[in-house]
Amino acid sequence: MQKILLLIGLVLSAFTATAQVIYVDADAGGNNDGTSWTDAYTDLGIAINNAEAGSSLWIAGGRYVTPDTAAFFIDRELSLYGGFDGSETSVEEADPVTNPTILSGDVMGNDNGTVYDSTLAADNNRVLIIIDTSEVTSSFTVTLDGLTIRDGAVAADYEEGSPIPFAGGGLYSEARTDISRVTFTANRAPFGSASAHIFTTGSQSTFDNVVSEGNYSGIRGNHYFNSVDSISFTNSTFSGSTDVVVDGGFISTVAMTGLTIDGCSFSDLNGGDVVRGGALNTASTLDIRIMNSDFSNLSADLGGALYLRNPNLYLADRETNAEECVIDNCTFTDINAQRWGGAAFFGNISHTISNSTFTDGIGAQTGGLGGAVYGQSGDTIRYAYHIDNTDFIRNTTSGSSGGAIFYFADGVDVKITGSRFEGNIAAGNAGAIFLQGSSTDRVTASMIDNCEFVGNTAGAGFAAAALLLFEKSTVSNSSFMENSATNGSLYVGAGGKAYHVVNSEFTNNGSSTNSTFARGAGIWAGLSGGNLGDSVVVDSCTFSGNVVSGDDFISGGSAIYVSGDTGPMVPSFRVMNSSFVNNASTNDADAxxxxxxxxxxxxxxxxxFANSSSGNGGAINMWQLPERDTLDNVPFTFYLPDNLPTLTVERSLFVNNNAGVQGGAINLFSSTIDMRNSIMLGNTVDNGEGSGGGIIINGSSSPGAVLDNYLINNTFYNNRDGGRIGIDTLPGSVGNAVAIFQPGNTDADSNAVVLTIQNNAFFMDAPQEESIGLELNTGDVSDPTGFGAITVNSLGGNYFSSSLAANLPFTDVSGEDIVNVEVDLEDIFVDPFESDPNSDFPNVNLVDSETNVLINGGTTGDLVPEVDFYNRTRIGLPDIGAIELDTTSTSVAEPISQSGLALEFFPNPTVDVVNIVNHDPAIRDFTVLVSDMQGRFVGGRQFGAVNNKLDVSGLPKGVYNLTLLINGKVYSQQIMRQ
Known part of the structure; x- marks a missing residue:
């Protein structure tokens, strides 16, 4: 019973202590003992000194000046409330706006209130000092509410040593504080002009609904924190003046864990070329949360708004955690930096930025990087940089690279998802994103997924949208539209790394009237060889309407430009499951x-489809850049004999592509081709121009160059060369389907072009137009007849509907070929003359007829592919051409809906496109064959992405059966086109 009574007594005494109210009113005329409004203290310093721990001081509106040579001082738990008019009976009645309660350090009251004058401020004190002598954790909390703390000042002549004498012009605290509805203004100090919290006893302090304006810090931050943890700012406003250049930003932290900024705004600070982080500067700080906040009209030397940097190997054993700093639902507008990181600079700190916007920022005004965000690591710790659902709009690096983002990604995993980059500009490289890794980093990787890049620009440099250098990277489910640069919207390569571009769209890049693309309006790949060659895979992507118009020495690649390298490991580039439509290379550019x-x-x-170039190769151009040297002071050029790349083409379709010079679809120079199961329809060279309506194979004058080429099971239909008539040294054009040319000054004993053909279908409307032709070397005056060795080896099974070239005899290695100039094409193909008004090109699927000479007409052998154009298995004797007649009935296939496979088809019915979404991890790729209700095949394609699009816009309205070939099994799905 005694223990219970004692406990009750302790609780009552504690309640009485915390509930004690002391009244302060500078205008009171009573007993000056603080017991009531009438008898309120008139001197705030005396009131504080006389108050017992746990007391609440209610302070009436007015001005309360510090003692002559000291600050107000607190060393115990107190609560100071301002905003009273002297009549209130509850703290909730206080109104700081109507009744401003000012705690001032201007002893003489002579500050002019506008421009700082060091002479007038010589008398100024710190305003408030709070001290807790506990060792680690504060033993009490001081509450400040409804006050204005202003005109505080400390010595400005800091050079080195402890910052304590030079910290906290308005408030200096070594204790936990809860600060709300407090305005800090016109305070000055080298460290923390408005407030300074130092030592762990100041941890867990909070700032809510605080206004910080017009304070000046000579070195670090208006609000300065050193060796404290768990600090929060909520619902607060920070502002300065852009007319005055300051030496410190708004908030600065050193040696801290746990900083929260939520619902705050930061504006109007001019940090010139001194401040790092106009809003926030952190050092040796982790666990930062910046949320629901706005940053505007800020400038600094580095990191216009945020400068978050830790020393090398800070807490070196910490695990990789992208949430060391989290920025969520924030806006950054009109932020700029003199050098790096227009809005944010990150050094040796992982971070996540989400649901935010960066607009009209400027970085690198005097030569730096990152118009909105800059990140770097300087040690061996592994970091993670994540950006999600964030917009970067009209950010600029006027002096260098990375219009929106520049990341040095050595030892960093970068993930950028669901974000939009629009109208960003870099004077140098990378209009939106620059990621630079390291050739020695074989662990980390970067990913850009589900992002949009629209209208970004990179001066005269590389990568209008994104540049990925020395960094293993994947770009997926993203779109690149109307971007402009000299070289590439997306640049990848270097370092012996693997680069993947998956399920992405490149549309109308370089199409604007002021575009300057010279190479690679879609992708520019600068690949390196060496001991580890680069590899690039472009999978399930669409390139349409991209334009290269620059007239450089080397110009081309309206969709993709690839610059290779020599070395022990030749770099590789693979394009699969992708489409190229209406891309154009003008001003003598190629392919x-x-x-x-x-x-x-x-x-x-x-x-x-319908790609065009004014130079060589409407679809593909492969060649070598000649090497230059001198012999006896005479310049000459030559080609490296071990630098002869190969073009491999499988199951691909080339329709209505056009070249201005030669090679309507494909032009090869000092390169070889191995093409199988592919179709070429209606590809052309400009009238009066060169050879190779479908393909031209130009040999090599490199000594000892032997070019082995293979065409196996392909279909060529009505491709046309330029029809040029040979005059004097200008050779006539040849080879409507395929042309061969060997440059002069070659050695027939060491230079050779070999073409091996098997099971190809060569069809022309005009029987006198040869399909394969040899272009004479009449243009080389010094060697008008020297060709090197040219051989066409036939393994049989080739079908020609037109005459063969007399000057290019075939060597019949095995099998037989068929030449029939009287064949009726309608007996061979479903719709050879494009009578279907909904078709964009002839349908060369095979007519199922016993008289169709292509069915079972091919020869067998090791070179014959096991599957056809549609990825269907060839059975028995192969059919001639790319397409194997399929007699399998779709009705016996299991419906996909009953298979248990996670494939989704929508919309169905559809107008133009069926989206096929692969949610099944067991399915890597699959083939879709489309047939009408009469069982006639009308198209098909293999897919390998998660999100796939089946284009049915060219089909008549009606119901269609899809045959799906998945993991060796056959399934069915029905769709309707409306």
């Missing part, structure tokens, strides 16, 4: 895909 120098190109299951 939708251009590859130079020592890179092998694979094109698998991809479509090329």
């Amino acid at each position: 939708a895909i251009e590859v130079i120098n020592g890179t092998n190109l694979e094109v698998i299951n991809s479509d090329f």
Whole structure:
């Protein structure tokens, strides 16, 4: 019973202590003992000194000046409330706006209130000092509410040593404080002009609904924190004046864990070329949360708004955690930096930025990096940089690279998802994103997923949208539209790394009237060889309406430009399951895909429609850049004999592509081709121009160059060369389907072009137009007849509907070929003359007829592919051409809806596109064959992405059966086109 009574007594005494109210009113005329408003203390310093721990001081509106040579001082738990008019009976009645309660350090009251005058401020004191002598954790909390703390000042002549004598012009605290509805203004100090919290006893302090304006810090931050943890700012406003250049930003932290900024605004600070982080500067600080806050009209030397940097190897054993700093639902507007990181600078700290916007920021005004965000690591710790659902709009690096983001990604995993980059500009490289890794970093990787890049620009440099250098990277489910640069919207390469571009769209890049693209309006790949060659895979992507118009020495690649390299490991570039439509290379530029120098190109299951170039190769151009040297002071050029790349084409479609010079679809120079199961329809060279309506194979004058080429099971239909008539040294054009040319000054004993053909279908409307032709070397005056060795080896099974070239005899290695100039094409193909008004090109699927000479007409052998154009298995004797007649009935296939496979088809019915979404991890790729209700195949394609699009816009309205070939099994799905 005694223990219970004692406990009750302790609780009552504690309640009485905390409930004690002391009244302060500078205008009171009573007993000056603080017991009531009438008898209120008139001197705040005396009131504080006389108050017992736990007391609440209610302070009436007015001005309360510090003693002559000292600050107000608190060393115990007190609560100071301002905003009273002297009549209130509850603290909730206080109104700081109507009754401003000012705690001032201006002893003489002579500050002019506008421009700081060091002479007038010589008398100024710190306003308030709070001290807790506990060792680690504060033993009490001081509450400040409804006050204005102003005109505080401490010595400004800091050079080195402890910051304590030079910290906290308005408030200096070594204790926990809860600060709300407090205005800090016109305070000055080298460290923390408005407030300074130092030592762990100041941890867990809070600032809510605080206004900080017009304070001046000579070195670090208006609000300064050193060796404290768990600090929060909520619902607060920070502002300065852009007319005055200051030496410190708003908040500065050193040696802290746990900083929260939520619902705050930061504006109007001019940090010139001194401040780092106009809003926030942190050092040796982790666990930062910045949320629901706005940053505007700020400038600094580095990091216009945020400068978050830890020393090298800070807490070196910490695990990688992208949430060391989290920025969520924030806006950054009109922020700029003199050098790096227009809005934010991150050094040796992982971070996540989400649901935010960066607009009209400027970085690198005097030569730096990152118009909105800059990040770097300087040690061996592994970091993570994540950005999600964030917009970067009209940010600029006027002096260098990375219009929106520049990350040095050595030892960093970068993930950028669901974000939009629009109208960002870099004077140098990378209009939106620059990620630079390291050739020695073989662990980390970067990912850009589900992002939009629209209208970004990179001066005269590389990568209008994104540049990924020395960094293993994946770009997926993203779109690149109307971007502009000299070289590439997306740049990848270097360091012996793997780069993947998956399920992404490149549309109308370089199409604007002021565009300057010279190479790679979609992708520019600068690949390196060496001991580890780069590899690039472009999978399930669409390139449409991209334009290269720059008239440089080397111009081309309206969709993709690849610059290769020599070395022990030749770099590789693979394009698969992708489409190229209406891309254009003008002003003598070449091809939708251009590859130079020592890179092998694979094109698998991809479509090329109506691409054009004013130079060589409407769809693909591969060549070598000549080397230059001198012999006896005489300049000469030559080609490296071991730098002869190969183009591999499988199951791909080339329709209505056009070249201005030669190679309507494909132009090869000092390169070889291995093409199988592919279709070429209606590809052309400009009238009066060169050879190779479908393909031209130009040999090499490199000594000892032997070029082995293979065309196996392909279909060529009505491709046309330029029809040029040979005059004098100008050779006539040849080879409507395929042309061969060997440059002069070659040695027939060491230079050779070999073409091996098997099971190809060569069809022309005009029987006198040869399909394969040899272009004479009449243009080389010094060697008008020297060709090197040219051989066409036939393994049989080739079908020609037109005459063969007399000057290019075939060597029949095995099998037989068929030449029939009287064949009726309608007996061979479903719709050879494009009578279907909804079709964009002839339908060369095979007519199922016993008289169709292509069915079972091919020869067998090791070179014959096991599957056809549609990825269907060839059974028995192969059919001639790319397409194997499929007699399998779709009705026996299991409906996909009953298979248990996680494939989704929508919309169905559809107008133009069926989206096929693969949610099943067991399915890596699959083939879709489309047939009408009469069982006639009308199209098909292989897919390998998660989100896939089946284009049915060219089909008549009606119901269609889809046959799906998945993991060796056959399934069915029905769709309707409306």
